[in-house]
Amino acid sequence: MNIESISKLKENFKLRNIEVEYFETLEEVKSNILNIIPIECTVGIGHSITLQKINITNYLLERGNIVYDKELAKDRDECKTLKKKALITDWYITGSNAISIDGRIVNVDHSGNRVAAITFGPDKVIIVVGKNKIVDTLDEAIKRVKNISCPLNAKRAGFNPPCVALNRCVDCVSRERVCNSLSIIEGQSDSNRIKLCIVNEECGF
Template identity: 30%
Template sequence: MSQQKSDYVDETDVDESLDELASEESIDETVENLEENGFDVIVVDSADDALTELQSLISAGASVMNGHSTTLEDIGFVEYLSEGDHEWESLPDEIWSIDDDAQRQAARRESQTADYFLGGINGISRTGELVAADRSGSRIGAYPFAAGNVVIVSGVNKIVPTLDDALDRLETVAYPLENERAKEAYGVESAIAKQLILRQELEDERTTVVLIRERLGY
């Protein structure tokens, strides 16, 4: 479980109007539009249910990589990938066991083509678009094409009315919180250096969005 978020989340100034739990009507509209845009969608009630879905969704023997996501930490997936009883190839464990910086960076790039790449998202519009950003791009690099399968896990607090609202949420909710986390974890500020908008998924059954009826991540 993530411990760092609780240290700063209550003290960080964010636009709370863009971090509210979505209504059932909003969730239903979002699911319908995401599916029309080619994304598969699974809606669950709790973090525990989300972890169970991920355990059943990922094929045995698959290579699995995750980008940093407080949501994946909060539902227990990061710990499960490293220490759980599964038959997957855990690429993060392999990568962070490499001592040589250049070799580790090369392995990180190669991991973008994992069989399954999991991560979070910073904003979801009810009209069916997804918005994400990174400082380095390591979290979002796999989303558009490289990974065989993409699984995006999100609390319904990231659902907002429009694409413009999702972009605003990135700036006024996700970035301030990620910046505080980065300073605490790494001693450096974050940046919205690499930004991605997913409007459609054209490959059948490639990208799955798991929505959790809880306030999770940012």
């Protein structure tokens, strides 16, 4: 991203009470997260290839935070329990499927736990986003989510809706679909709640 685009993105999100900070690398983001989250706080994790890349769950656990991450579950019941506990944590960390320079955060979920936590529950939310997820407008963000994120995430998770073979959304009603909850965050009433960490790297889907 060029400096002009970053400045415009920051200003548009600021108007919507969402903080934006720009980082060159994921390692810088990891250091920032560990610096701003107190050790005594509980932390929820929304599944993200980007977060797995920096191993943030293990770093938080090793230093003493209580972390609720569904990837630590031994079975489906424990997975559901961890998702619920993550909804009422002090901090929640996740990725995003798309953000628009005009100031919107767009995500799609299979079970809905991640979009629920971003919307309400945790006191603070950190969203880590690679430069490949940034588009100009809300319409482009939704198209990206449906035609890029969903097929790739479905394939990664072992599901086989039509979009996996077609590489595009056909608005299916397949039992295999992973795009059950579409979320658009257009602003926040609490100006200190959501922080977007933009990274000058390509991260996740």
